[in-house]
Amino acid sequence: MTTLNSFDTKVTVIGAGPGGLTAAYWLNTRYGITSSVHEASNVVGGISQTVNREGWRFDIGGHRFFTKVSIVEELWHEILPADEFLLRPRLSRIYYKSKFFDYPLKPLNALLGLGFFESIACVFSYLTTRVFKPSKESQLNFEGWVAARFGWRLYRTFFKTYTEKVWGIPASSIQADWAAQRIKNLNLVRAIINAFGIKRTKITSLIEEFEYPKFGPGQMWETCAEKINSAGSRITFNSAAQEIALQSNGEMAVTFSDGSSQTAQFLISTMPINTLVKIISNPKPPQEIVDAANLLKHRDFLTVALVVPLQYSFPDNWIYIHSPEVRLGRIQNFISWSPFMIPEPDKTCFGLEYFVNENDDLWSMTNADLIAFAAKELEILGLVPALEVVKGYVVRVPKAYPVYDQDYALSLDVLRSWLAAEFPNLYPVGRNGMHRYNNQDHSMMTAILAAENIATGSNHDLWKVNVEEEYHESASGEKGTGRSAPHFIRV
Ligand SMILES: Cc1cc2nc3c(=O)[nH]c(=O)nc-3n(C[C@H](O)[C@H](O)[C@H](O)COP(=O)(O)OP(=O)(O)OC[C@H]3O[C@@H](n4cnc5c(N)ncnc54)[C@H](O)[C@@H]3O)c2cc1C
Numbered sequence: 001m002t003t004l005n006s007f008d009t010k011v012t013v014i015g016a017g018p019g020g021l022t023a024a025y026w027l028n029t030r031y032g033i034t035s036s037v038h039e040a041s042n043v044v045g046g047i048s049q050t051v052n053r054e055g056w057r058f059d060i061g062g063h064r065f066f067t068k069v070s071i072v073e074e075l076w077h078e079i080l081p082a083d084e085f086l087l088r089p090r091l092s093r094i095y096y097k098s099k100f101f102d103y104p105l106k107p108l109n110a111l112l113g114l115g116f117f118e119s120i121a122c123v124f125s126y127l128t129t130r131v132f133k134p135s136k137e138s139q140l141n142f143e144g145w146v147a148a149r150f151g152w153r154l155y156r157t158f159f160k161t162y163t164e165k166v167w168g169i170p171a172s173s174i175q176a177d178w179a180a181q182r183i184k185n186l187n188l189v190r191a192i193i194n195a196f197g198i199k200r201t202k203i204t205s206l207i208e209e210f211e212y213p214k215f216g217p218g219q220m221w222e223t224c225a226e227k228i229n230s231a232g233s234r235i236t237f238n239s240a241a242q243e244i245a246l247q248s249n250g251e252m253a254v255t256f257s258d259g260s261s262q263t264a265q266f267l268i269s270t271m272p273i274n275t276l277v278k279i280i281s282n283p284k285p286p287q288e289i290v291d292a293a294n295l296l297k298h299r300d301f302l303t304v305a306l307v308v309p310l311q312y313s314f315p316d317n318w319i320y321i322h323s324p325e326v327r328l329g330r331i332q333n334f335i336s337w338s339p340f341m342i343p344e345p346d347k348t349c350f351g352l353e354y355f356v357n358e359n360d361d362l363w364s365m366t367n368a369d370l371i372a373f374a375a376k377e378l379e380i381l382g383l384v385p386a387l388e389v390v391k392g393y394v395v396r397v398p399k400a401y402p403v404y405d406q407d408y409a410l411s412l413d414v415l416r417s418w419l420a421a422e423f424p425n426l427y428p429v430g431r432n433g434m435h436r437y438n439n440q441d442h443s444m445m446t447a448i449l450a451a452e453n454i455a456t457g458s459n460h461d462l463w464k465v466n467v468e469e470e471y472h473e474s475a476s477g478e479k480g481t482g483r484s485a486p487h488f489i490r491v
Pocket of ligand 1: 014015016017018019020038039040041043044045046047048060061062063064065066239240241242270271272301400401429430431432433438439440441443
């Protein structure tokens with residue numbers, strides 16, 4: 001084995017989020033293979049980190065631990081002991097016109113909340129849509145897909161505003177893949193049938209409750225990092241991959257922002273796939289590959305964590321803000337995730353989430369102005385008077401969401417094929433690594449399979465991994481795996 005910067009390894013991992021850490025952990029624990037993990041920031045966990053500011057712990061968006069994939073679930077419990085998990089009840093509602101509506105949407109609750117005349121209009125709109133269906137072509141985008149299933153009026157009330165806040169582009173420009181992934185198999189009739197219990201479909205327990213580490217998802221990844229380190233792998237922080245060059249022997253020379261370099265026989269990358277392609281210096285990507293990389297887009301995200309007196313707390317884990325009069329997209333209530341994250345018993349911490357583009361007006365505001373802005377929005381919504389906000393913290397997250405627009409699928413195919421042909425030992429895994437709007441389980445599963453390919457020479461196709469086949473936000477999804485129940489603390 002070659003000596004590389006006085007550290008023997010044949011595997012280099014880019015990124016210490018769930019994907020990168022899982023790959024390193026799996027190689028270490030299952031095969032005794034050490035790896036060198038390079039992380040651009042100074043923390044582990046990536047988007048699944050838990051931020052700690054003056055003892056207030058909060059997520060980049062609350063992170064539920066749920067999966068249908070038993071191997072992932074077992075791994076979570078292997079890394080963190082069972083008594084470090086909470087089993088949390090899930091409550092999330094939509095806030096619209098000063099009213100709360102259940103989420104996932106329950107048609108009776110929605111129609112009752114909208115009032116008699118609006119409800120009649122929604123049902124009429126749904127029936128009209130059944131007769132004059134949106135064309136097959138328009139159902140390929142989010143707007144047509146949802147309107148075909150719920151009618152135009154319900155679509156405009158419950159889907160359009162929020163979706164456009166999230167993506168910052170018209171809902172008609174978003175591919176239906178996203179809707180299909182998030183709102184499985186639901187339409188108004190099926191939802192009403194479910195609501196009346198006429199056709200009994202089991203509402204999955206994963207929708208009603210979920211696991212959550214006591215101190216947030218960061219606890220999982222901090223513990224995983226400790227285990228990786230003590231098993232002989234190495235995590236280097238502030239070390240962003242900046243250049244990759246294929247050598248004549250098939251190995252890859254990778255240089256990092258901290259001046260270090262590695263020559264990797266195998267490379268596992270969780271950095272955004274389009275940036276990955278652009279840092280390859282040999283072979284130089286042809287212009288059509290650079291063009292495809294430029295067509296893949298991301299939506300950025302920022303969270304303003306506000307500490308407020310406990311009297312303003314609500315039972316929800318999070319609330320979707322559909323009200324168009326504010327820029328706010330969602331509010332997390334971290335005491336509902338875990339009381340262990342809240343250091344002062346008479347307060348809670350809200351995470352006010354804004355979907356933004358890097359360098360837009362919100363992104364560029366000073367932290368102090370953002371905190372004041374977010375506090376004012378809480379007041380406009382009638383949830384907390386701005387003056388009652390005790391203090392706040394801001395976290396900006398570039399490239400939080402891979403965008404599924406009309407260009408993404410083709411561009412991604414082009415990048416995949418080129419990488420596979422030129423770099424057979426480079427495995428893009430994870431969320432931005434594969435430009436996949438995923439949860440931790442998908443990142444972890446693709447990382448495990450990459451590690452298996454490396455360690456055993458097997459030939460898993462990582463692009464075929466689908467951890468969500470049946471379950472997501474669907475009220476009709478059933479959980480398919482007979483997983484064993486670990487011991488939980490119920491708070
Ligand atoms: C608002 C929000 C809510 C979410 N909620 C949930 C949830 O409830 N449950 C769930 O399971 N999942 C949830 N997710 C998804 C989850 O965050 C991701 O699936 C997961 O973090 C992806 O892991 P990853 O390792 O693939 O990527 P990331 O978490 O993005 O980690 C990639 C890492 O690579 C590093 N990196 C990037 N470029 C370089 C470079 N050039 N060199 C070195 N390092 C680099 C980054 O700094 C980062 O640390 C949510 C995501 C968001 C945005």
